Amino acid sequence: MIGRPVPLRAVALAACLLCRTAAAGSWTAEVDDRQGLPVVSEGGAVAVSGAFAFWGGNWTWAEPHVRLKVTAPFTYSVAGKNKLLDLDLSTRIERFSSHRLRWIFDLDAVRTLADVIGGGIAFKFDLAKFGPELGVPRLLPSNRGWAWGRTGGSRMQMRFDPPLASVYFERGRKSEIRAFFYDGKIPKGRRRYVATLDVSGDMAIVPTSAEKFGLDDPGTWPANIVDWRTAPVDLSFLNAAEKPAGRRGFLRAQHDRLVFEDGTPARFWGTNLTAYALFGTSREGVRQQARRLSALGFNLVRLHHIDSAWVNPNIFGDHAPDTRHLSASMLDKLDWWIKCLKDEGIYIWLDLHVGRRVTARDGIEGFEEIAKGDRSADIKGYNYINAGIEEAMKQFDKEYLTHRNRYTGLRYLDDPAIAAVLITNENDITNHFGNALLPDKNVPMHSQRYMALATRFATEQGLAPGKTWRAWEPGPSKLFLNDLEHRFDVDMISYLRALGVKVPIATTSMWGDSPLSSLPALTAGDLIDVHAYGGTGAFEKNPRYAANLVDWMAAAQVAGKPMSVSEWNVDPFPVPDRGTIPLYVAAAASLQGWDALMQYAYAQVALDTQGAPSNWHAYNDPALLATLPAAALLYRRGDVREADTVYAFTPSAAQLFGASISPANSIALRTALEKGRVVVSIPQSDALPWLAKGRIPSGANILTDPNQSLVDSGAQDAVSDTGELRRNWKQGVYSIDTPRTQAAMGWIGGVEIRLANVQIDVSTRNASVAVQSLDGRSIGETGAILISLGARAVPNSQDRLPYRSEPVVGQLIIRARKGLKLYRGGASPTGKPGEMVSYKDGRYIVELSRDLGTHWIELR
Numbered sequence: 134m135i136g137r138p139v140p141l142r143a144v145a146l147a148a149c150l151l152c153r154t155a156a157a158g159s160w161t162a163e164v165d166d167r168q169g170l171p172v173v174s175e176g177g178a179v180a181v182s183g184a185f186a187f188w189g190g191n192w193t194w195a196e197p198h199v200r201l202k203v204t205a206p207f208t209y210s211v212a213g214k215n216k217l218l219d220l221d222l223s224t225r226i227e228r229f230s231s232h233r234l235r236w237i238f239d240l241d242a243v244r245t246l247a248d249v250i251g252g253g254i255a256f257k258f259d260l261a262k263f264g265p266e267l268g269v270p271r272l273l274p275s276n277r278g279w280a281w282g283r284t285g286g287s288r289m290q291m292r293f294d295p296p297l298a299s300v301y302f303e304r305g306r307k308s309e310i311r312a313f314f315y316d317g318k319i320p321k322g323r324r325r326y327v328a329t330l331d332v333s334g335d336m337a338i339v340p341t342s343a344e345k346f347g348l349d350d351p352g353t354w355p356a357n358i359v360d361w362r363t364a365p366v367d368l369s370f371l372n373a374a375e376k377p378a379g380r381r382g383f384l385r386a387q388h389d390r391l392v393f394e395d396g397t398p399a400r401f402w403g404t405n406l407t408a409y410a411l412f413g414t415s416r417e418g419v420r421q422q423a424r425r426l427s428a429l430g431f432n433l434v435r436l437h438h439i440d441s442a443w444v445n446p447n448i449f450g451d452h453a454p455d456t457r458h459l460s461a462s463m464l465d466k467l468d469w470w471i472k473c474l475k476d477e478g479i480y481i482w483l484d485l486h487v488g489r490r491v492t493a494r495d496g497i498e499g500f501e502e503i504a505k506g507d508r509s510a511d512i513k514g515y516n517y518i519n520a521g522i523e524e525a526m527k528q529f530d531k532e533y534l535t536h537r538n539r540y541t542g543l544r545y546l547d548d549p550a551i552a553a554v555l556i557t558n559e560n561d562i563t564n565h566f567g568n569a570l571l572p573d574k575n576v577p578m579h580s581q582r583y584m585a586l587a588t589r590f591a592t593e594q595g596l597a598p599g600k601t602w603r604a605w606e607p608g609p610s611k612l613f614l615n616d617l618e619h620r621f622d623v624d625m626i627s628y629l630r631a632l633g634v635k636v637p638i639a640t641t642s643m644w645g646d647s648p649l650s651s652l653p654a655l656t657a658g659d660l661i662d663v664h665a666y667g668g669t670g671a672f673e674k675n676p677r678y679a680a681n682l683v684d685w686m687a688a689a690q691v692a693g694k695p696m697s698v699s700e701w702n703v704d705p706f707p708v709p710d711r712g713t714i715p716l717y718v719a720a721a722a723s724l725q726g727w728d729a730l731m732q733y734a735y736a737q738v739a740l741d742t743q744g745a746p747s748n749w750h751a752y753n754d755p756a757l758l759a760t761l762p763a764a765a766l767l768y769r770r771g772d773v774r775e776a777d778t779v780y781a782f783t784p785s786a787a788q789l790f791g792a793s794i795s796p797a798n799s800i801a802l803r804t805a806l807e808k809g810r811v812v813v814s815i816p817q818s819d820a821l822p823w824l825a826k827g828r829i830p831s832g833a834n835i836l837t838d839p840n841q842s843l844v845d846s847g848a849q850d851a852v853s854d855t856g857e858l859r860r861n862w863k864q865g866v867y868s869i870d871t872p873r874t875q876a877a878m879g880w881i882g883g884v885e886i887r888l889a890n891v892q893i894d895v896s897t898r899n900a901s902v903a904v905q906s907l908d909g910r911s912i913g914e915t916g917a918i919l920i921s922l923g924a925r926a927v928p929n930s931q932d933r934l935p936y937r938s939e940p941v942v943g944q945l946i947i948r949a950r951k952g953l954k955l956y957r958g959g960a961s962p963t964g965k966p967g968e969m970v971s972y973k974d975g976r977y978i979v980e981l982s983r984d985l986g987t988h989w990i991e992l993r
Contacts, residue, residue: 430765441488514566895943
């Protein structure tokens with residue numbers, strides 16, 4: 134440990150006052166940053182939330198566009214307009230005490246509208262998680278609102294004055310209450326409603342997310358910190374031994390790992406290139422960005438949305454009349470990308486189907502009913518029962534994979550730089566697209582086939598026919614749907630292998646909050662692929678109550694199978710703490726022993742300009758780029774050790790198929806992840822003879838109860854069994870402490886962080902600070918240190934640059950060898966000796982000022 138810290142600055146204490154308030158209790162109530170409506174949570178899990186809900190005639194959705202503004206601490210205003218209903222909305226919100234919030238809703242209807250549904254606020258309650266504690270909500274008399282909770286315990290009440298037009302449970306469900314300002318008509322003129330939220334027990338009203346992050350004027354922050362053409366750091370040395378990609382032979386799955394043909398273990402830190410980035414970037418731009426991707430530390434790129442109809446031109450060409458023929462000119466663009474990436478030591482992941490929409494000229498049986506009057510039709514879900522669609526997919530796969538790259542001379546399927554292929558993106562019937570085949574979906578040919586297959590499966594397996602077809606329910610339907618999906622996957626894999634595909638094949642993705650019952654069909658592939666998206670405050674979620682994006686990744690780790698994450702990100706854009714996520718994902722993946730991580734996405738626009746701000750454009754986003762290289766260095770170098778302890782969740786067949794178990798409701802999955810490696814062992818089932826029992830690692834700790842917690846009820850943090858990772862959910866801080874990487878992120882402002890060689894003392898409320906050795910030695914011995922600094926980055930507007938980057942202000946003390954000089958962003962030594970850095974008693978003291986103007990510093 135390093136020596137005695139300098140005292141905390143008063144400014145740091147003041148800056149963190151609001152975020153400390155947010156962590157005061159497990160129950161919190163706050164105003165939503167987007168619509169200005171109440172959100173009540175416990176431990177990061179949302180118990181109740183509100184959203185504006187309006188409809189015109191015949192239930193035509195009439196979304197109001199509103200915007201919240203913080204006018205003073207705990208004082209807010211909302212302004213909005215509903216164009217379809219000619220309705221203006223303004224709201225004033227104020228906190229009266231730590232237990233009371235008040236809304237004043239002013240509505241002004243420009244004209245009278247009859248024969249409309251009307252609307253107001255829809256409140257949603259998580260009864261599955263909180264019902265045992267709070268009971269069921271009840272309606273207040275005379276349309277005054279609602280209350281939820283128990284006398285003497287945690288309780289909340291939302292009361293409206295004067296009485297609303299109507300308040301009712303939606304379709305009789307106790308999990309949603311609709312509180313309508315208007316019901317059946319909207320009369321011209323103004324209306325005012327006052328709503329009061331009272332919370333009691335251990336509930337407390339806390340600041341909005343915007344207040345917690347700070348109300349600084351982004352106009353004072355530096356702009357254009359990132360050059361979208363060049364890399365601020367150079368980690369291309371990580372790829373030096375791989376040039377050109379593929380030199381180690383074809384990738385293969387070996388038990389639960391990915392290895393190259395020469396026996397070298399594979400470790401992929403990747404990203405996605407999508408849509409117009411693939412088809413619109415100039416040749417020199419491709420070469421330039423391939424070099425930049427390598428310098429940023431990536432060694433895997435997924436080529437995504439090559440077939441999606443919203444991309445024009447796409448793989449089929451410019452406004453192609455059908456999807457039966459691939460465009461030679463578009464294939465040439467992919468060839469060039471693959472060649473340039475390969476030259477930089479970067480491997481390629483190919484998707485075979487993403488967003489293809491067939492047309493009438495494709496000759497698909499039943500096209501008219503799935504097109505539903507459109508000129509083209511999405512094939513997701515239907516491919517599992519429509520042989521014509523499957524044949525069209527096979528035709529595409531053959532033409533695509535046997536295409537010879539004019540720049541490498543190799544067919545795609547013969548190129549060892551192609552690391553893996555995915556049969557179909559986000560296209561399962563076990564949780565998502567099974568419902569598209571039901572009798573009420575107006576697709577009679579497909580529904581008839583679906584029902585016949587369900588009946589036959591039920592008869593063969595002795596299941597209840599009346600339950601087996603009900604795709605939305607746990608139970609026999611999940612057995613049938615897994616079998617149906619598996620049959621398709623086995624046939625497609627057999628076809629691809631016959632073509633000559635040698636690399637691992639993934640079937641489709643574990644995505645969109647899928648339960649564990651979606652995993653069995655995926656085991657037909659060589660690896661399990663998962664997509665996971667989070668939001669603000671991943672570190673603050675108490676694993677006893679709430680899941681974050683890493684929990685969703687971990688739940689897809691099937692025992693005995695390698696795992697990839699071909700998409701990870703946070704949304705909605707711009708999530709203020711998105712820059713904390715890369716290091717978190719990299720550290721968690723290292724602890725868990727995952728094989729391939731792909732951020733979504735590097736870009737989906739042509740990469741010859743600086744583009745626009747977007748959740749799908751990491752290439753110009755300083756918040757993500759601040760820590761993506763640090764994450765690459767940590768993960769690819771194996772700075773975080775894999776966990777020594779394995780927790781194997783081993784549900785019975787009745788549990789797996791008869792209940793919707795997922796990270797959303799499994800305390801065992803969430804809490805085990807904080808301590809060791811998590812695997813899911815798939816049980817055998819008599820109804821699925823192809824399903825092999827998962828191979829449990831020797832010495833694993835067996836978990837059978839999804840409600841079992843491995844974290845004490847009063848715990849505020851957890852430490853990995855390696856001692857290298859710590860997450861404090863009360864403070865919202867995550868730290869990494871290894872010989873070569875030491876970092877802290879989250880609400881670190883005003884919180885003194887002491888690691889083995891590094892002391893972090895910053896005043897920026899929410900930030901990331903990573904200190905890493907660049908030459909493979911420990912931080913104390915290295916001759917080159919990379920310091921990565923990240924905080925918020927805010928675009929000029931939702932669709933306009935520049936980004937402005939919040940400075941990370943404070944001080945770092947680093948114990949390291951003498952004689953290193955400070956470099957700013959890899960450039961020349963910065964300033965005069967001692968201006969930003971001094972050396973005393975074996976420690977560098979680095980001053981981080983508001984005018985630093987970069988996210989990256991080197992000591993070398």
